[in-house]
Amino acid sequence: MAEIDVIVIGAGAAGLMAARELVKKGKSVCVLEARDRVGGRIYTIYDNPMSGHIEAGAEFIHGDLQTTLSLLREAEIPFHSLAGKTWQQKNGVLKRETHFIEHWDLLVQRLKELKEDMSIADFLERWFGEDKYSSLREGVRRYAEGYDTADTARASAIALRNEWLHEDEEETYRIDNGYGELIEYLLNECDKGDFELELNSAVTEIHWQEGRVAVFTENEESYLAKQAVITVPLGVLQAEAIKFTPAIPEHTMAVQDMGYGGIIKLLYLFKEAFWESIKNEQGSLKDMSFVISEQEVPTWWTQYPKKSTLLTGWIGGPKAAALKNASEESITELGFMSLANIFKMSVEDLKAQLVSCYIANWSSERFSKGSYSYVTTETAQARQLLTAAIHNTIYFAGEAMYEGKEMGTVEAALKSGIEVVNKIL
Numbered sequence: 571m572a573e574i575d576v577i578v579i580g581a582g583a584a585g586l587m588a589a590r591e592l593v594k595k596g597k598s599v600c601v602l603e604a605r606d607r608v609g610g611r612i613y614t615i616y617d618n619p620m621s622g623h624i625e626a627g628a629e630f631i632h633g634d635l636q637t638t639l640s641l642l643r644e645a646e647i648p649f650h651s652l653a654g655k656t657w658q659q660k661n662g663v664l665k666r667e668t669h670f671i672e673h674w675d676l677l678v679q680r681l682k683e684l685k686e687d688m689s690i691a692d693f694l695e696r697w698f699g700e701d702k703y704s705s706l707r708e709g710v711r712r713y714a715e716g717y718d719t720a721d722t723a724r725a726s727a728i729a730l731r732n733e734w735l736h737e738d739e740e741e742t743y744r745i746d747n748g749y750g751e752l753i754e755y756l757l758n759e760c761d762k763g764d765f766e767l768e769l770n771s772a773v774t775e776i777h778w779q780e781g782r783v784a785v786f787t788e789n790e791e792s793y794l795a796k797q798a799v800i801t802v803p804l805g806v807l808q809a810e811a812i813k814f815t816p817a818i819p820e821h822t823m824a825v826q827d828m829g830y831g832g833i834i835k836l837l838y839l840f841k842e843a844f845w846e847s848i849k850n851e852q853g854s855l856k857d858m859s860f861v862i863s864e865q866e867v868p869t870w871w872t873q874y875p876k877k878s879t880l881l882t883g884w885i886g887g888p889k890a891a892a893l894k895n896a897s898e899e900s901i902t903e904l905g906f907m908s909l910a911n912i913f914k915m916s917v918e919d920l921k922a923q924l925v926s927c928y929i930a931n932w933s934s935e936r937f938s939k940g941s942y943s944y945v946t947t948e949t950a951q952a953r954q955l956l957t958a959a960i961h962n963t964i965y966f967a968g969e970a971m972y973e974g975k976e977m978g979t980v981e982a983a984l985k986s987g988i989e990v991v992n993k994i995l
């Protein structure tokens with residue numbers, strides 16, 4: 571095979587964005603993707619027994635995110651704002667609430683006073699160790715694990731502060747026909763240039779010297795290029811699934827300093843949107859968007875405002891990682907028990923309502939090994955090293971390599987794809 575300019579490893583949002591920017595600038599690009607599909611942690615399943623599409627991976631656009639939204643506008647892909655009400659189940663009772671964490675104002679004040687970074691677990695112990703704050707500690711833990719899929723013993727208190735204090739200011743969106751449309755668009759854009767995509771090509775080794783790389787795949791193919799952009803998930807890097815010759819020990823160690831969580835998404839399609847007919851003194855669940863509970867599968871959401879009978883459950887952080895090897899049946903059962911406790915229904919009644927169910931256990935997937943990155947107290951230093959090119963030849967990109975409050979998201983992946991190309995050019 572003729573030598574190409576750049577090999578991009580991974581055809582997720584970062585890899586395809588980088589490839590599109592490179593071919594636009596006249597570079598020849600070969601993307602090597604381990605799976606038999608593109609998209610990575612964006613996985614919209616169109617061909618399924620459920621009605622319409624389902625998002626097994628990324629689903630929301632968390633805010634007015636410039637790169638994602640402008641790409642959607644450019645591609646003329648329709649998206650809509652989320653609507654509906656969030657409910658909370660506390661002490662077995664369903665309530666409407668805005669702040670889920672007790673003593674929220676005091677928590678914010680203490681976080682704002684924080685000068686030196688520490689893990690959020692240490693922060694809680696230092697300022698909120700007393701018994702009277704047990705509910706606050708539990709609330710913070712649930713939030714950090716659920717939303718950021720983080721381990722509180724490693725997650726940076728300052729990073730969480732920055733994230734939490736800027737919440738609720740912006741809209742959240744969903745793409746009408748799923749994130750898959752964005753991936754499809756990027757792929758079509760790549761095809762306009764000197765571009766090749768090889769699926770089922772798990773990279774196992776990279777031999778490199780300045781200005782030259784030889785990339786080897788599991789199916790015993792090899793590819794030559796001047797430069798390589800590695801966009802595989804942080805979890806894959808942490809597992810040292812790709813061997814470098816000569817070795818890059820500092821980089822190999824740096825990836826361990828960054829945080830990478832676990833996630834399981836549970837998608838249950840029911841015959842009817844049964845929750846819509848549930849009412850209590852606080853109102854009706856007809857326009858419910860999210861429910862946050864104390865159950866094993868704590869968070870659930872509907873497709874509101876879209877009419878749908880789909881409920882999506884979410885287990886994040888160490889709990890999800892601990893279920894890495896659990897069977898689909900046992901996870902499905904956990905989901906049923908959680909729903910039964912939240913909506914005060916019997917598991918049998920729920921099962922009778924079920925049309926189909928899909929469990930996406932990303933922690934057990936060989937090519938993701940988890941959810942997305944979170945900031946530890948050591949992330950900044952590690953990322954600085956990883957995002958500096960190695961002899962203008964090896965580059966790391968992907969959501970984890972992006973510095974900014976969107977780290978962990980599709981936006982971060984897209985921006986990182988652009989940033990790495992700017993470095994190459």
Ligand SMILES: Cc1cc2nc3c(=O)[nH]c(=O)nc-3n(C[C@H](O)[C@H](O)[C@H](O)COP(=O)(O)OP(=O)(O)OC[C@H]3O[C@@H](n4cnc5c(N)ncnc54)[C@H](O)[C@@H]3O)c2cc1C
Pocket residue numbers: 579580581582583584585602603604605608609610611612626627628629630631632771772773774801802803806811812833834835930932937938940941942967968969970978979980981983
């Ligand atoms: C369940 C879930 C829900 C999420 N929800 C949201 C959300 O609502 N909103 C949001 O913005 N973000 C969300 N995210 C995060 C978002 O999906 C990711 O941040 C983003 O898609 C990452 O893109 P990426 O290109 O960096 O990595 P990836 O999409 O993981 O792409 C990396 C690619 O590398 C490939 N690969 C791995 N190993 C190899 C190898 N050895 N050789 C070749 N290829 C390899 C993988 O198959 C993959 O295609 C969610 C993630 C998950 C898992």
